[in-house]
Amino acid sequence: xxxxxxxxxxxxxxxxxxxxxxxxxxxxxxxxxxxxxxxxxxxxxxxxxxxxxxxxxxxxxxxxxxxxxxxxxxxxxxxxxxxxxxxxxxxxxxxxxxxxxxxxxxxxxxxxxxxxxxxxxxxxxxxxxxxxxxxxxxxxxxxxxxxxxxxxxxxxxxxxxxxxxxxxxxxxxxxx
Numbered sequence: 001x002x003x004x005x006x007x008x009x010x011x012x013x014x015x016x017x018x019x020x021x022x023x024x025x026x027x028x029x030x031x032x033x034x035x036x037x038x039x040x041x042x043x044x045x046x047x048x049x050x051x052x053x054x055x056x057x058x059x060x061x062x063x064x065x066x067x068x069x070x071x072x073x074x075x076x077x078x079x080x081x082x083x084x085x086x087x088x089x090x091x092x093x094x095x096x097x098x099x100x101x102x103x104x105x106x107x108x109x110x111x112x113x114x115x116x117x118x119x120x121x122x123x124x125x126x127x128x129x130x131x132x133x134x135x136x137x138x139x140x141x142x143x144x145x146x147x148x149x150x151x152x153x154x155x156x157x158x159x160x161x162x163x164x165x166x167x168x169x170x171x172x173x174x175x176x
Contacts, residue, residue: 066172073171080163088156092149100145107137 062070111134122129 069171073167076167076171077164080167081160084156084160084163085153088152088159089149091156092152095152096145096148099148100141103144104137104141107135107140110135111137 114134115132118132119129
């Protein structure tokens, strides 16, 4: 038999209390002869120390094969990222130019017909043409072109992240 529990005082334990249930279903304590654990086993032997955390990182050296694979993966990721962003920027510029020119052309056509209709109405009424409210087609064209560029760069970012993830998965494996 071991001597682990030799310092524990021998105390007879009884039930915590005799209880009776009242009409309100609340137990009432009649007898307080129970021994509490904190009284039976004082924690005086426990040393109080401040909690500390030691964070250890494993900075072991990589072997030559893992080092080479990591180097190749980093080169591949650089070119994959550069390629994805280059494609995204050029696609965004072309899409933005096309969308912006369509909006500018449509706005110019609407402004032309608005001005022509106002001139015809003024001529018919025998009045002089007042200023006609036109669409800000240049501002709208630049806004549409900018939105198209940003959307394509966003998509390029997602494509670059996916390509980097695939390269990591194939070349370096799962990192823990």
